[in-house]
Amino acid sequence: MHLNLSTNQAKIEVMTDIDFKSYLETRQARIDAAMDRYLPREDTYPVSLSKAMRYSAFSGGKRLRPILCIASFECCGGAGDGVLPIACAIELIHTYSLIHDDLPCMDNDDLRRGKPTSHKVFGEAVAVLAGDALLSFAVELVLAEGGKSLGSGLAVRILTDLVRAAGPAGMVAGQVVDIESEGKEAEPETVKYIHTRKTGALVASSARCGAMAAGAIDSVVDRLSTYGTKVGLAFQIVDDILDVEGSFGKLKSDSRLDQKKRKATYPTAFGLEEAKAAAAKLACEAKDALADLGETAAPLRLLADLVVNRSF
């Protein structure tokens, strides 16, 4: 079956595994190519900063968030490359957060996705600054390139959503509570708080921003928001489960690091079986939120399944 979402959505009736694999690959490639165009070249002075920004941006990320953003955009009738600055900005914000999370004063990780973390390669100072630079750069990307492709009204709406998700009421708050819960017996409510903010907020925003970029009406944006919130939480729960079950060698640097540090995890707070049931339920609810969006939502449904059924 020929997949051509962006130019003729009516063609999609059933999406096979092969279609979906190719769907993910083509979108990953578009995201990678766009990031390569946007980011400062590696020889831009100061070279250590440009290299550090690129090193983490191209360190094997699965591009879940930007793919979600693009899938949401296309689900809502968007077509073409106008959404790419938004999708890339989301990935750069995610990248900045990983660089800072890995720092010795945070999770102290030497490896991520099997490669040395930013501070191991460039030193702590440049790692902190590369994270800072990526956040500023992501904002500039939405305003400049996003403003050009989508108009400044949409760029403002999208950027407001993104920085709220990333800031002191979202991702950063989740990371603070995560750090402060380390080594303690975290309450179930605390684990939920951490997950919905540290991972969930930016994932939900990715889905919303794609819909907004396509000019979706508020009620549709709300559906995508519900979908993204459920998928984001499911993603983190599955991450925790994979940590416990030890089958995360491909994704995680150190197999039981979060366990070793006694991080607040879903299986610890709720039990392994309940955690698995919760993830499956969230994926169903995520798909339910898309019920009346028809076949253009097929990739989003498959993404929800992928998040829960992955073994990496």
Place this chain on the structure above:
Amino acid sequence: MHLNLSTNQAKIEVMTDIDFKSYLETRQARIDAAMDRYLPREDTYPVSLSKAMRYSAFSGGKRLRPILCIASFECCGGAGDGVLPIACAIELIHTYSLIHDDLPCMDNDDLRRGKPTSHKVFGEAVAVLAGDALLSFAVELVLAEGGKSLGSGLAVRILTDLVRAAGPAGMVAGQVVDIESEGKEAEPETVKYIHTRKTGALVASSARCGAMAAGAIDSVVDRLSTYGTKVGLAFQIVDDILDVEGSFGKLKSDSRLDQKKRKATYPTAFGLEEAKAAAAKLACEAKDALADLGETAAPLRLLADLVVNRSF
């Protein structure tokens, strides 16, 4: 003489020292009150993050950048509180950069303005995250509150300028080169590079953004940009001079810290006398840029003098 810049600019003919002192105080008070309104309350969960954001935002900063922004706004015919979200966002971006600069992996400062630095009070992890949060929050402030008071077109233009000044081609680049020049004999060109970016970029942007917020035409924004660039560089040169001459107890935590670390400074690269001459020349050039802006530019002229003649 009664000073009432915001409601009747024609009234200002001569600004005495007393007028200027009161000018600075009233604007500091407006900025502090607005920051207090905007920032998350201290009891907002997670409390450590909210406290850390506020601790550094209210740690005795002179508010040079936001005052420059307001003075530039008023110089260009702006009136009222519409510029306050922009002025406060600038100060929060400055605050985030200080928190990160003070980290053990950067300048490793235990004190700033006589008070323990963020990481000494809240720990390194929360300090990094408070800086991250302030940057995201500043962006949100410009979009949400600035968008409301100035319209989204101006908010976008201003925010684009600000994040360019703060990001990998501005402030962050300056900090990277500063860190990498430590302990080396820095070339005069390198010192200039560091100063124009690490300090100069955000100061120049402050002056530009104030003018933009007032709806100034491009040629006037350009004048304010020249003014801000000169003042920003002069500010940093004077900082270096005060470090050498040891009369900076009020401003710096550790009197000869930059010297001790063999930081790239203007007096080291150019000699003390040449540094002093350069600062004085820059202040003159800054004022020259305002030549045809009349008496509404009086506070900006006095600010240029203050930057060069300060002993703190």
